[in-house]
Amino acid sequence: xxxxxLVLFLFLSLGLFxxxxxxxxxxxxxxxxxxxxxxxxxxxxxxxxxxxxNPEAYILQAxxxxxxxxxxxxxxxxxxxxxxxxxxxxxxxxxNELKENEEEFFTELREACMAAANDDLKNDRYIQSNKYxxxxxxxxxxxxxxxxxxxxxxxxxxxxxxVQISREVVGQLFATNDAPSLLPDTGPFxxxxxxxxxxxxxxxxxxxxxxxxxxxxxxxxxxALLLKSFLLHITQSKPDLKTLESFAAMRxxxxxxxxxxxxxxxxxxxxxxRYSAGDESHxxxxxxxxxxxxxxxxxxxxxxxxxxxxxxxxPNGNELIFNLxxxxxxxxxxxxxxxxxxxxxxxxxxxxxxxxxxxxQRWQALFKRVKEEKSIFLLASSLNAxxxxxxxxxxxxxxxKTELENALSNSAxxxxxxxxxxxxxxxxxEYPNDKNIYAKTEKLSLSIIKEYTDSAWFSYARLGIKQHDxxxxxxxxxxxxxxxxxxADFKANYxxxxxxxxxxxxxxxxxxxxxxxxxxxxxxxxxxxIHNKVEQRINYFRRAAxxxxxxxxxxxxxxxxxxxxxxYQVNSGKMFTEPAITWKxxxxxAVNAAQLSARVFGQTxxxxxxxxxxxxxxxxxxxxxxxxxxxxxxxxxxxxxTNKVALIWTLDDGGDKDTAEYMEDFVSWPxxxxxxxxxxxxxxxxxxxxxxxxxxxxxxxxxxxxxVQQEKQVDGYGMPSVVWTPQFEPVEGQTYTVxxxxxxxxxxxxxxxxxxxxxxxxxxx
Numbered sequence: 045x046x047x048x049x050l051v052l053f054l055f056l057s058l059g060l061f062x063x064x065x066x067x068x069x070x071x072x073x074x075x076x077x078x079x080x081x082x083x084x085x086x087x088x089x090x091x092x093x094x095x096x097x098n099p100e101a102y103i104l105q106a107x108x109x110x111x112x113x114x115x116x117x118x119x120x121x122x123x124x125x126x127x128x129x130x131x132x133x134x135x136x137x138x139x140n141e142l143k144e145n146e147e148e149f150f151t152e153l154r155e156a157c158m159a160a161a162n163d164d165l166k167n168d169r170y171i172q173s174n175k176y177x178x179x180x181x182x183x184x185x186x187x188x189x190x191x192x193x194x195x196x197x198x199x200x201x202x203x204x205x206x207v208q209i210s211r212e213v214v215g216q217l218f219a220t221n222d223a224p225s226l227l228p229d230t231g232p233f234x235x236x237x238x239x240x241x242x243x244x245x246x247x248x249x250x251x252x253x254x255x256x257x258x259x260x261x262x263x264x265x266x267x268a269l270l271l272k273s274f275l276l277h278i279t280q281s282k283p284d285l286k287t288l289e290s291f292a293a294m295r296x297x298x299x300x301x302x303x304x305x306x307x308x309x310x311x312x313x314x315x316x317x318r319y320s321a322g323d324e325s326h327x328x329x330x331x332x333x334x335x336x337x338x339x340x341x342x343x344x345x346x347x348x349x350x351x352x353x354x355x356x357x358x359p360n361g362n363e364l365i366f367n368l369x370x371x372x373x374x375x376x377x378x379x380x381x382x383x384x385x386x387x388x389x390x391x392x393x394x395x396x397x398x399x400x401x402x403x404x405q406r407w408q409a410l411f412k413r414v415k416e417e418k419s420i421f422l423l424a425s426s427l428n429a430x431x432x433x434x435x436x437x438x439x440x441x442x443x444x445k446t447e448l449e450n451a452l453s454n455s456a457x458x459x460x461x462x463x464x465x466x467x468x469x470x471x472x473x474e475y476p477n478d479k480n481i482y483a484k485t486e487k488l489s490l491s492i493i494k495e496y497t498d499s500a501w502f503s504y505a506r507l508g509i510k511q512h513d514x515x516x517x518x519x520x521x522x523x524x525x526x527x528x529x530x531x532a533d534f535k536a537n538y539x540x541x542x543x544x545x546x547x548x549x550x551x552x553x554x555x556x557x558x559x560x561x562x563x564x565x566x567x568x569x570x571x572x573x574i575h576n577k578v579e580q581r582i583n584y585f586r587r588a589a590x591x592x593x594x595x596x597x598x599x600x601x602x603x604x605x606x607x608x609x610x611x612y613q614v615n616s617g618k619m620f621t622e623p624a625i626t627w628k629x630x631x632x633x634a635v636n637a638a639q640l641s642a643r644v645f646g647q648t649x650x651x652x653x654x655x656x657x658x659x660x661x662x663x664x665x666x667x668x669x670x671x672x673x674x675x676x677x678x679x680x681x682x683x684x685x686t687n688k689v690a691l692i693w694t695l696d697d698g699g700d701k702d703t704a705e706y707m708e709d710f711v712s713w714p715x716x717x718x719x720x721x722x723x724x725x726x727x728x729x730x731x732x733x734x735x736x737x738x739x740x741x742x743x744x745x746x747x748x749x750x751x752v753q754q755e756k757q758v759d760g761y762g763m764p765s766v767v768w769t770p771q772f773e774p775v776e777g778q779t780y781t782v783x784x785x786x787x788x789x790x791x792x793x794x795x796x797x798x799x800x801x802x803x804x805x806x807x808x809x
Contacts (some may be wrong), residue, residue, distance in 0.1 A: 050257065053158060056160070059621055061302075063089050063095040063096075066085055066086075066088055066089050066635070067085075067086065067089050067095070067098070067100065067101055069085055070082045070085035070089065070101075070104060071104060073085060073190050074104065074107065074111075076106055077111075079108050079111045079112050079115075080112070081610050082108050083105070083109075083112065084266075086101055086105045086108065087105070089101045090102065092549070095158045097135045098135070099132040099133070099135045099136040099142060102131045102132035102135065103128070103129065103132045103142075103146055105125075105128040105148065106124075106125040106126075106128035106129040106132065106149070106153065106339060106608055109121045109122065109124045109125035109276045109725060110153060110288060111120070111214070113125070113156065113160070114461070116590070120581065122153075122157050122176070123158055123175060123176070123179065125153055125156075125157075126153065126157060126176075126179040126180070126183060126730075127179075128177075129150065129153055129180070129183060132630050134744050134806075139232050140379035145733040148368050150184075150188050151382075152179060154183075154186060156179060156581070157176045157179065157180050158176070158186075158188060158189065158192070160176055161173045161174075161176030161177050161180070161189070161192055162192070165192070165195060165196060165199060165231075168199070169200055170196050170200055173772050174188075174192075174193060174196045175728050176192075177189045177190070177192035177196065178193065180192075180194070187213060187216065187217070187226040187227035188227055188228075188405070189210065190209060191213050191227060191229060191231060191232055194206040194207075194210050194213070194231075194232065194235065198235070198359075200533060203239065203626045206235060207235060207236060207239050209232075210231075210232035210233075210235045210236050210237065211620070213227065213232040214232050214236060214252070214256070217232070218255060218259075223259040223260065224260060224720065225258070228255060230260050230263045230265060233252055233253070233255075233256035233260070233266055233267065234265055234269060236252050236640075237249045237253050237256070237266075237269045238269070240252065240273070241272070241273060246273055246277035246280060246332070247277050249269075249273035249276070249277070249301050250270070250276075250277040252273075253269050253270035253272075253273045253274070254270060254383045256269075256270075256276075256762050257270045257297065259467040263431060263534070267297070267298075267301075270283070270297070271301065271304060272740060274290075274294055276350075278290055278291075282313055282422065283339070285327075287311060287315075287749060288311060288312075288315060288331070288334070291307075291308055291311060291318065295308075295338070299342060300346065300353070301353075302353045304487070305342075305353050305354045306354075308338075309354070309356055312331060313368075313372075315328075315331050316328045316331050316332055316380050316383070316384075317338055317372075317377050317380040317509060318381040319331065319378070320377075320380040320382070321378075321379040325379075325383065327460060328380070328383050329383065330385065331370075332365075332383070332558055333380075334362060334389060336365065336393050339354070339356070339357050342354070342357070343357060343689075351689050355367075356368065356371070357606070363393070365387060365388050365393045366388065366413060368384050369384045369385065369422070370417060370419075370422075373417070373419050373421050373422035373460075374382055374419070374460070376421050376460075376463060376466075376676070377418070378425065378429045380423050381422075383426070384500060385425070386429070389406040389416075389430075390401055390403070390404070390406075390409060391808070392401070392622060394406075396620065397460060403433070404437050407430050407434060408558075408638065410426060411430075414426050414626065415447075416487075418457055418459050419458065419459060419460050419463070420451060420455070420458040420460055420463045420464055420467050421426065421463040421466070421467075423447065424448075424451075424466075424470050424471075424575045424651065426469070427448070428624050430444075431444070431610045434784040447474075448471055448474065448481070449480075449481065449484065452465070452471065452481065452485060452487075452488050453484060455491070455492075459501050461495065461499075462490070462501070464488065465504060465507060465508055465511065466513070467488075468488060468489050468492075468511065469511070469515070477696035486516045487514075488549075489508065489511070489512045489516060489520065490512070490521055490525060492504075492508055493505055493508040493509055493512060493522075493525050493529070494525055494528070496508055496527045497525065497668040498715050500532070500536055502529070502532070502533045502537065502548055502587060502593075503587060503593055503594075505529050506588075506590065506593075509522075509525070509526060509529065509717075510590065526717050526718050527805055528716055530588075530717075530718040530720065530803065530807060531721070533584065533587065533588065534584075534720050534807035535581055535808075537581070537583070537584040537587075538581060538584050538720070540577075540580070541577040541581040541584065541806075542650065543555050543556055543574075543577070543649060543651075547637065548601070555573070555574070556570070556571070556574045556649050556685070557687075558685070558686050560610060560649075562610075562614050563579040564627075565610065565614070565628070567609070567610040567629075567631075567684075567686075568606065568610075568686065569606065569607060570602065570683065570809050571685065574649055574650075574685075575597050575602060575683055577649070578597065578649055578650055578652075578653060578683045578692075579595065579681075579683075580595065581650045581653040582595050582653055582673065582681065582692070583654065584586070585594055585657050586674055588715050588719070589674045589712065589713055589715050590673055590709070590711055590715060590716075590726065591674055591675075591676040591706075591711055592676060592699060594679070594682050595679060595680070596679065596680055596681070596684055597680075597681055597682060597683055598680045598693075599684075599787050600683065601637065601680065601682025601683075602682045602683055602684060603633075603684075604633055604636060604637035604639060604684070605633050605634075605637045605682040605683055605684030605691040605692070605693050606684035606685075606686075607629075607631040607633060607634035607637070607684070608623070608635075608637040608638045608641065608690050608691050609684040609686045609689045610629050610632035610686055610689075611623045611627060611628075611630060611631065611634055611638070612638075612643060612645070612689045612691075613686045613687075613689045614628045614629050615627045615628055615629075618724050619645060622635065622638055622639060623635055623638050637682060637684070637691060637693055639710075640671065640690045640692070640693055640694070640696075641682070641691040641692055641694060642656045642669035642694050643689070643690075643691055644656060644689070644690045644692075645688065645689055646688065646690070647687035647690060648686065648687065648688070649685045649690060649691040650682075651690075652685065652690035652692060653673075653692065656668075656669045656672065656673050656692060656694075657670050657713070657723070657725065658725045658726075659727065660725070660726060660727075660759075664727075665727075665755050666755065666758035666761060666765070667713075667765070667767055668730050668758070668761030668762075669694070669761075670713060671729065671731060671765055672694035672762050673692065673694050673762040674713070674731070674762065675696075675709065675763065676699070676706050676763070677696070677697040677698065677700040677763035678694065678695075678696045678697070678698065678699065679696060679698030679699045680696050681693050681694055681696060683799060686735060705730070706732065706733050706763065707733040707734065707789065707790060708732075708783055709731070710730055710731060710732040710798060710800075711730075711763060712728070712729065712730045712731065712782075712800070713725070713728065713729055714728060714802045714804070715802070716800040716802065716805075717800075717801065717803070718802075718803050718805050719802055719803070719804055719805070720773075720804070720805065720806070721806050722796045722806040723774045724774045724804050726769055727755075727769050728767070728768055728769070728770065728782075729765050729766065729767045730765065730766045730782070730784050731762065731763035731764065731765040731766075732763065732764065732798070733764065733786065733790070734787050734788060734789050734796075735764075735766045735787070735789075736757060736765070736766050736786075737757060738788070739755050739757075739766045739784055739785065739786045739787050740754070740784070740785050740786050741766055741782070741783070741784055742783045742785070743770060743777055743782055744780070744781045744783075745780050745781065746778075746779075749774055750767045750770065750771075750780070751770075751771035751772065752769065752771060753768060753769045753770070753771055754766065754768040755767040755768060766784060774804055775804070776804045776805065776806055777803065777804070778803065778804075779801050779802070780801065780802045781799065781801050782799070782800055782801070783797060783798070784797065784798045784804060785797040
């Protein structure tokens with residue numbers, strides 16, 4: 045029995061010994077670069093029952109596969125190498141020790157597989173590339189391989205999978221203090237941040253960006269994403285003092301970044317302006333102190349090179365605060381400027397020589413600098429701010445008057461031309477009984493009306509005319525200026541908004557040709573250039589009537605109006621009813637547009653705007669469409685046009701704060717003073733926020749009474765209005781006096797009478 049066991053043992057040993065000899069032979073063949081023979085030999089070893097689990101043989105097989113990776117007869121050699129290495133670790137009783145002993149091999153295998161994966165990815169072999177990344181990550185838990193899987197998903201446009209994988213990678217990176225050693229590429233962070241920005245999750249984007257930049261402080265792309273996400277996050281809400289704290293926390297990272305510096309400037313300036321005008325005006329002083337402290341810290345760190353990044357800063361505190369004064373005057377921030385002037389003359393941020401002087405002397409120094417700025421707003425503001433403090437200084441009263449008179453006489457010297465409009469009432473309030481100043485102010489008023497008209501600043505020209513009427517008597521010069529204004533505005537903005545002809549296939553056609561389709565219920569689109577002309581014409585009529593002329597066409601409202609216009613076009617005969625779900629080409633999104641718009645049939649685009657102003661037809665006795673178009677509070681309208689129907693979304697109250705002005709000042713069409721002859725529409729109207737229930741209209745010309753037909757008053761279309769139809773044909777060049785009596789203003793017990801004149805002119809003469 046013993047002899048049998050011994051024989052069996054010797055037989056088994058001989059078999060094992062033979063396989064070990066083959067393994068040695070395979071190693072020798074490998075060393076001699078006879079890789080194919082070595083592969084066959086080691087394959088026999090691994091096929092033998094006694095050595096099929098030999099980790100050493102699997103390692104050798106993997107090494108051979110690496111060498112055969114460039115051989116076209118072995119296209120899957122690297123993947124086979126990975127599988128062999130994986131089996132070696134699985135068969136080993138001490139896998140960690142095996143990895144350590146074969147560290148050079150495992151590193152070589154990993155790098156070869158990653159290179160192959162990246163090459164496959166570059167050449168659009170996505171499945172093969174992903175196999176490499178999967179196997180490498182499974183074998184090594186190697187972060188670049190996991191990120192490689194996300195890169196493959198991105199190449200396949202599977203953003204959701206890429207983001208999900210990136211979250212896993214980032215989660216592991218968060219757990220280490222040496223993330224760059226695990227993954228030098230910051231791509232996972234960038235992908236997550238960008239996706240959060242697309243989804244408008246700006247707080248999450250900022251969180252990932254901040255954590256990522258802390259882990260990769262030398263990454264410029266992450267730094268840029270951090271700044272972008274941070275700015276998007278903080279601008280989601282109205283800036284306040286907490287926003288300032290957020291900037292302070294972020295400042296160490298971005299104090300050398302021009303965009304951050306710019307946004308920080310904007311925030312400080314916004315907060316100074318905001319708090320200087322409210323009950324917490326003391327906070328504006330604190331914000332100013334913080335701002336100058338930050339700027340001085342920057343300058344101490346970066347020196348002269350800092351100027352290139354921050355135009356608000358100059359070498360000393362005196363210059364910095366004066367730069368703030370200059371900036372604030374440029375944008376006419378009254379309360380903020382008063383706060384800055386007070387700090388300036390207080391010497392809080394000036395140089396030592398400036399601090400040594402008295403406050404009156406500081407005011408004198410300030411006035412000298414102010415004159416050099418050639419800003420009428422700054423001059424008036426500084427003189428006004430000093431008036432109370434310097435009222436007992438003997439020199440100041442005469443100095444102030446002299447400077448204001450010089451400004452009136454030399455207004456051409458000032459760069460802020462629009463500010464001259466507000467300068468006129470300022471001077472008149474300061475010297476209400478001075479005939480010399482009154483005469484100079486009247487002359488200035490006339491000159492700026494002409495300047496604004498000649499410069500095509502029609503909005504300011506209209507305001508200038510309105511202001512002149514309030515302070516000064518009518519005169520021939522003013523009448524001529526009003527005519528010039530009406531003609532110039534007509535040519536630039538009414539005639540200038542006409543549709544032009546263009547050449548198409550040898551034929552001249554209108555620049556607007558509807559591109560929709562009735563049969564397919566395709567509403568088509570109106571080009572932006574046509575929307576712009578419609579907007580221009582709307583604002584022309586509003587400005588002429590004396591209401592705010594900065595209406596904008598809203599993109600969403602335009603789209604809704606376009607669909608509504610199609611609905612009315614294909615459902616003819618249903619002009620004044622709301623679209624029903626049973627109508628052809630019905631769009632639910634167009635219902636609001638239909639309800640809140642003026643509808644025009646037979647006229648489109650800019651022609652529809654003029655048609656709305658004319659508001660003719662038996663159904664438009666109250667001129668409701670015109671009244672809505674001229675509604676003072678309107679700010680955002682919409683427009684849609686097919687080839688037969690147009691809608692103008694007129695009902696809007698985005699500027700409702702402005703309506704208080706029209707509780708005494710009226711809106712009319714034709715407008716007061718002068719009106720182009722072509723706009724002598726049959727129905728006239730007068731609007732005012734007052735009780736017009738007992739108002740009576742009368743008209744005269746050359747002292748003779750003229751017949752009018754007053755329509756029944758209908759409220760609900762914008763402002764309360766009186767509508768009438770002159771029973772005569774207006775004549776160009778003749779002056780018509782309109783009298784509206786029986787008007788009850790709010791809070792008054794006695795009725796008022798409004799009187800104004802209208803003359804029609806031909807603007808093309």
